[in-house]
Amino acid sequence: MTNQPRPQADVPPAPELFTWEFATDPYPAYAWLREHAPVHRTELPSGVEAWLVTRYADAKEALADQRLSKNPAHHDEPAHARGKTGIPGERKAELMTHLLNIDPPDHTRLRRLVSKAFTPRRVAEFAPRVQELTDRLLDRFAGEGEADLIHDFAFPLPIYAICDLLGVPREDQDDFRDWAGMMIRHGGGPRGGVARSVKKMRGYLLELIHRKRAELPARPAPGEDLISGLIRASDHGEHLTENEAAAMAFILLFAGFETTVNLIGNGAYALLTHPEQRARLQRSLTEDGGDHSLLETGIEELLRYDGPVELATWRYATEPLRIGGQDIAPGDPVLVVLAAADRDPARFTDPDALDLSRRDNQHLGYGHGIHYCLGAPLARLEGRTALATLLTRLPDLRLAANPAELRWRGGLIMRGLRTLPVQFAPER
Numbered sequence: 001m002t003n004q005p006r007p008q009a010d011v012p013p014a015p016e017l018f019t020w021e022f023a024t025d026p027y028p029a030y031a032w033l034r035e036h037a038p039v040h041r042t043e044l045p046s047g048v049e050a051w052l053v054t055r056y057a058d059a060k061e062a063l064a065d066q067r068l069s070k071n072p073a074h075h076d077e078p079a080h081a082r083g084k085t086g087i088p089g090e091r092k093a094e095l096m097t098h099l100l101n102i103d104p105p106d107h108t109r110l111r112r113l114v115s116k117a118f119t120p121r122r123v124a125e126f127a128p129r130v131q132e133l134t135d136r137l138l139d140r141f142a143g144e145g146e147a148d149l150i151h152d153f154a155f156p157l158p159i160y161a162i163c164d165l166l167g168v169p170r171e172d173q174d175d176f177r178d179w180a181g182m183m184i185r186h187g188g189g190p191r192g193g194v195a196r197s198v199k200k201m202r203g204y205l206l207e208l209i210h211r212k213r214a215e216l217p218a219r220p221a222p223g224e225d226l227i228s229g230l231i232r233a234s235d236h237g238e239h240l241t242e243n244e245a246a247a248m249a250f251i252l253l254f255a256g257f258e259t260t261v262n263l264i265g266n267g268a269y270a271l272l273t274h275p276e277q278r279a280r281l282q283r284s285l286t287e288d289g290g291d292h293s294l295l296e297t298g299i300e301e302l303l304r305y306d307g308p309v310e311l312a313t314w315r316y317a318t319e320p321l322r323i324g325g326q327d328i329a330p331g332d333p334v335l336v337v338l339a340a341a342d343r344d345p346a347r348f349t350d351p352d353a354l355d356l357s358r359r360d361n362q363h364l365g366y367g368h369g370i371h372y373c374l375g376a377p378l379a380r381l382e383g384r385t386a387l388a389t390l391l392t393r394l395p396d397l398r399l400a401a402n403p404a405e406l407r408w409r410g411g412l413i414m415r416g417l418r419t420l421p422v423q424f425a426p427e428r
């Protein structure tokens, strides 16, 4: 039983999904789905069937609908669901008990714990460190006249930032960068190396949690790291198992890494291919006395226009339900297509245009409901710092490749470029 569209004379043919052309520019296909098959059952490249929800109103409702569980045990094909949680190489039960895989009441308990440790104040205190990291990375290539913005800039920044926030010692951070690099490069590919990287990361995190627990001072010092904060929160009345703590650290790394790489990468690409918008932003940062309001609305617009998370992570119907008039059976997987919802003309004026000053912009780039992105304040801080510093220090930055030749990373959940070659006048 599907809602496969009936052929009609005046309806253009259904687009092919998950091809190379689709990866390069999925938006025309999403426009077709929104119009002709807004809740559409399809076979994914992995062979698993799932419903794609593409209209804004349906997407928002589905994200908040708790009859859609995050627990893969609810999938009608549990064998398929294992390892299909959006985390490459994640097959072992140990790392499965993280926020994006669980429902209330466990989700409520764990989210409360991590929210205590991951406060907006902690993120705000972190701003000078993000600026320092950004400048250090730029120093490495600003004199060269050319760079790959993904490899040299977007990729290293978030991993070092999250390692710092979690409290991973500096001398170990390059190991994390390598493990994360393996996950991002081979997310949908060879499993062996990815599984080994995940295992190493987990082993390291468990040991670090042990060590920090043993050395935890009685009172929190200013600027205490997040893992210590988590241990402290769990030692004060609320239970957090060691596996849960490791899974939490892991999901923070995982959820906060490739997403932010893509925010910086997709954002820089959108600016480079929209010269007028980019010039406006550049002027506001330099000539208008450093007015950052356009940067603030601009980051939100970059998230809406070509956001890092193309599809929200997996959800499974726990009972018969209807989305957008379509019946969904218990056990059916539902994928909410954030990228399609955020270009819905029923919600956004002129949705395919990039308008950095867009005000009415309640995009779904960070999700919605109880799983709304926990790291949004950190992501905004990193995105703002990275893009503003880039445009200010390298004012004549330009794309050094034909957009049609740029490769996008395959993979279901995330949307991001593999490389972003640029040229600029070398900084002296």
Ligand code: HEM
Pocket (backbone or CB within 6 Å): 063, 099, 100, 101, 111, 162, 251, 252, 253, 255, 256, 257, 259, 260, 263, 307, 308, 309, 312, 313, 314, 364, 365, 366, 367, 368, 370, 371, 372, 373, 374, 375, 376, 378, 379, 380
């Ligand atoms: C959840 C997007 C950065 C941590 C989510 C969700 C989205 C999202 C769409 C919800 C997924 C769903 O409902 O299926 C983004 C984007 C980011 C970003 C676009 C960057 C621009 C970060 C960062 C961190 C983070 C930097 C942390 C360091 C999390 C966590 C969750 C989450 C822990 C799960 C929350 C829960 O289930 O309660 N994110 N994220 N994210 N994000 Fe982010």
